[in-house]
Amino acid sequence: MGKVLDKSIKSADDKIRVALDGTGGDVRDTLPVVEAVRFAMAIYPNLYLLIFGPSQLETDLIKSGVDASRFEFHLAQQAIPQDENPRSVLKRYPHAAMLKAMEAVKEGNAVSMISSGGTGPLVTLARHVFGVQKLSANTLKLKEKLGMPVRSGAVRPCFSAKIPVAPNRFALMLDLGANASCTASDLFDFAHLGSACASEYLEISNPRTAILNIGVEQGKGTPLVQKARHYIEHDKSIHSTGFIEANRIFCDDADVIVTDGFSGNIALKAAEGVAELFSKGSGFKKIVAKMARPDWLLPWQYNGSVLLGVNGLVIKSHASAGKEALAVAMVEAARSANSNLAIKVQEHLLNF
Amino acid sequence: MGKVLDKSIKSADDKIRVALDGTGGDVRDTLPVVEAVRFAMAIYPNLYLLIFGPSQLETDLIKSGVDASRFEFHLAQQAIPQDENPRSVLKRYPHAAMLKAMEAVKEGNAVSMISSGGTGPLVTLARHVFGVQKLSANTLKLKEKLGMPVRSGAVRPCFSAKIPVAPNRFALMLDLGANASCTASDLFDFAHLGSACASEYLEISNPRTAILNIGVEQGKGTPLVQKARHYIEHDKSIHSTGFIEANRIFCDDADVIVTDGFSGNIALKAAEGVAELFSKGSGFKKIVAKMARPDWLLPWQYNGSVLLGVNGLVIKSHASAGKEALAVAMVEAARSANSNLAIKVQEHLLNF
Numbered sequence: 109m110g111k112v113l114d115k116s117i118k119s120a121d122d123k124i125r126v127a128l129d130g131t132g133g134d135v136r137d138t139l140p141v142v143e144a145v146r147f148a149m150a151i152y153p154n155l156y157l158l159i160f161g162p163s164q165l166e167t168d169l170i171k172s173g174v175d176a177s178r179f180e181f182h183l184a185q186q187a188i189p190q191d192e193n194p195r196s197v198l199k200r201y202p203h204a205a206m207l208k209a210m211e212a213v214k215e216g217n218a219v220s221m222i223s224s225g226g227t228g229p230l231v232t233l234a235r236h237v238f239g240v241q242k243l244s245a246n247t248l249k250l251k252e253k254l255g256m257p258v259r260s261g262a263v264r265p266c267f268s269a270k271i272p273v274a275p276n277r278f279a280l281m282l283d284l285g286a287n288a289s290c291t292a293s294d295l296f297d298f299a300h301l302g303s304a305c306a307s308e309y310l311e312i313s314n315p316r317t318a319i320l321n322i323g324v325e326q327g328k329g330t331p332l333v334q335k336a337r338h339y340i341e342h343d344k345s346i347h348s349t350g351f352i353e354a355n356r357i358f359c360d361d362a363d364v365i366v367t368d369g370f371s372g373n374i375a376l377k378a379a380e381g382v383a384e385l386f387s388k389g390s391g392f393k394k395i396v397a398k399m400a401r402p403d404w405l406l407p408w409q410y411n412g413s414v415l416l417g418v419n420g421l422v423i424k425s426h427a428s429a430g431k432e433a434l435a436v437a438m439v440e441a442a443r444s445a446n447s448n449l450a451i452k453v454q455e456h457l458l459n460f
Numbered sequence: 461m462g463k464v465l466d467k468s469i470k471s472a473d474d475k476i477r478v479a480l481d482g483t484g485g486d487v488r489d490t491l492p493v494v495e496a497v498r499f500a501m502a503i504y505p506n507l508y509l510l511i512f513g514p515s516q517l518e519t520d521l522i523k524s525g526v527d528a529s530r531f532e533f534h535l536a537q538q539a540i541p542q543d544e545n546p547r548s549v550l551k552r553y554p555h556a557a558m559l560k561a562m563e564a565v566k567e568g569n570a571v572s573m574i575s576s577g578g579t580g581p582l583v584t585l586a587r588h589v590f591g592v593q594k595l596s597a598n599t600l601k602l603k604e605k606l607g608m609p610v611r612s613g614a615v616r617p618c619f620s621a622k623i624p625v626a627p628n629r630f631a632l633m634l635d636l637g638a639n640a641s642c643t644a645s646d647l648f649d650f651a652h653l654g655s656a657c658a659s660e661y662l663e664i665s666n667p668r669t670a671i672l673n674i675g676v677e678q679g680k681g682t683p684l685v686q687k688a689r690h691y692i693e694h695d696k697s698i699h700s701t702g703f704i705e706a707n708r709i710f711c712d713d714a715d716v717i718v719t720d721g722f723s724g725n726i727a728l729k730a731a732e733g734v735a736e737l738f739s740k741g742s743g744f745k746k747i748v749a750k751m752a753r754p755d756w757l758l759p760w761q762y763n764g765s766v767l768l769g770v771n772g773l774v775i776k777s778h779a780s781a782g783k784e785a786l787a788v789a790m791v792e793a794a795r796s797a798n799s800n801l802a803i804k805v806q807e808h809l810l811n812f
Contacts, residue, residue: 190675190677191675191677191678191679191680285674288674288680288681288682289682289683320726322637322640322721322722322725322726322729323542323543325542325543326543327543328543328640329640329722330640330641330722331641353729354725354726354727354728354729354730354733355729355730355732355733355736356733357730357733358733358734358737359733369674370674370681370682370723371722371723371726373674373706374672374674374706374723374726374727374730375706375726375727375730376706376730377674377705377706377707378706378707378709378726378727378728378730378731379730379731379733379734380706380707381706381707381708381709381710381711381731382710382731382734382735383734384707385710
């Protein structure tokens with residue numbers, strides 16, 4: 109574990125210090141960021157922000173009257189395009205707001221960082237800045253025995269989100285897009301990361317871990333999910349419950365839902381699409397839609413995926429997700445930091 | 461084209477004759493089938509059913525008072541398990557209700573068949589009984605030029621469903637599970653089948669065809685979708701509009717949504733899962749949920765996927781989808797038969 113994680117995660121005055129990449133996202137406009145900052149501060153009174161971005165953002169923050177005692181602004185003019193390739197990300201953006209926000213975490217000035225930048229750049233920089241977490245000797249021995257690549261002990265990082273499954277109850281779904289193409293060994297790693305995170309963050313002991321599939325019968329699906337199930341079921345430290353279908357994601361059938369980044373992203377976005385339809389009506393329809401929605405199911409509650417498997421807390425907000433979504437992601441960043449998530453996940457991984 | 465397709469698709473008295481596999485589905489109970497039959501007959505007055513199944517089903521149909529002039533019963537005791545392997549499907553079930561229902565279509569006694577049996581058995585039998593449709597010489601030339609396998613000119617069959625995108629407006633999504641693992645060449649075939657079906661069935665000229673992906677930017681996603689986009693964009697007979705994200709499925713951004721069977725199934729089931737949540741509340745919540753739902757978005761409207769690419773009309777109802785869903789699938793079976801779908805799709809394919 110890097111020494112960065114040993115630093116105190118709270119400042120002396122009990123404020124949660126979160127670094128915000130004020131660039132990135134589909135919207136170049138700075139005003140949604142300002143609105144999200146106001147909203148997040150209102151719902152999380154202990155939140156203190158280190159905001160990195162262009163000078164226009166600073167101007168807008170001041171103009172809008174955001175409480176100056178609750179943030180500090182750091183000029184970082186460079187924005188990394190959503191689809192920039194890994195090589196360029198590492199070479200061409202020494203002044204990027206995304207990088208500066210991560211460095212603030214690494215240096216202990218913030219407990220977590222949040223960005224609505226591209227998935228690729230975010231994962232590339234996070235691996236580089238924080239380093240990748242390790243699997244335990246036991247797990248590696250099992251991987252070797254089952255014929256999985258061991259990759260010098262490193263876990264495959266992935267994005268995880270909390271899925272509402274009942275009032276005040278959540279499941280974790282991962283990966284949500286860090287890895288568009290996955291191997292069965294990656295899915296095995298996600299099961300470990302998800303199991304560790306569900307235990308430490310959602311406080312679920314022995315979390316039920318299922319693989320997303322197009323049927324629950326043993327023989328259903330692709331070679332990928334078949335092989336992943338074989339691997340995971342051989343691991344006694346994981347409470348495997350087989351497969352889960354996408355229509356059961358929100359039904360509290362599993363605590364950890366393991367999937368490749370492509371399918372995970374498709375599943376969550378399809379769910380979001382339908383939830384939005386219900387709130388899109390106008391007039392009377394819109395009002396009854398609000399009344400009809402189960403209180404615990406807010407579309408933007410999906411927002412704020414945590415990058416698991418690196419030695420630092422990185423939260424991704426969906427690009428163009430709207431100001432509420434970005435604010436929720438910020439609160440998620442604060443909460444997960446509050447629970448010291450990255451350290452706990454690494455400790456848990458090493459105890460498997 | 462097989463001669464089976466040339467037969468008259470309507471009986472003399474203008475009734476639409478549909479063959480029903482009365483076995484299959486997750487529920488072994490015959491009563492949901494009886495209820496579905498009653499419901500389907502009520503909403504589609506021209507529907508006449510050839511029902512194949514166990515003797516208990518006949519008893520229950522008579523007992524429940526279903527109009528005897530609107531169906532005929534054929535004893536077919538064998539049910540094929542959902543996950544039976546292709547070899548066994550062809551060898552061990554000569555008396556299966558699924559097979560008998562297909563043979564009724566092949567012999568011209570029914571215009572289409574419907575089953576809630578397993579995807580695998582259904583596709584295997586349909587290919588065997590009806591034969592697979594052909595691509596045009598032009599399309600095959602293009603496939604060869606781009607390095608795709610040509611497979612003696614046969615198209616890759618797949619399941620397609622109508623997705624509601626606006627009042628009285630639908631898109632087609634395919635594949636939904638006939639092929640859990642797909643190649644880019646398969647996705648190219650689906651674009652052709654979808655384009656042909658949207659033109660002939662939904663009467664959309666030059667349908668906008670998009671590939672489901674985790675982002676719309678050119679470089680996003682897996683090698684599979686990258687390669688499929690490359691193939692499809694080289695085909696001037698397809699109106700390609702690039703990628704589409706899963707949250708835009710219901711937004712009328714595309715008329716044909718092309719995807720592999722795994723992702724397509726995940727997307728639709730995730731959407732169904734959320735739609736169900738909105739209708740699951742009790743008491744007051746349940747009533748307002750009904751009021752809130754856009755009129756054109758009924759969860760069970762997704763039901764009834766059409767198997768495209770074979771020379772006969774096969775409709776799959778989701779297993780355990782409930783009696784309304786099975787009834788809707790039956791009506792879909794009648795409607796698509798009414799439009800003479802299989803013949804028209806084959807003709808359209810050959811004109812590309």
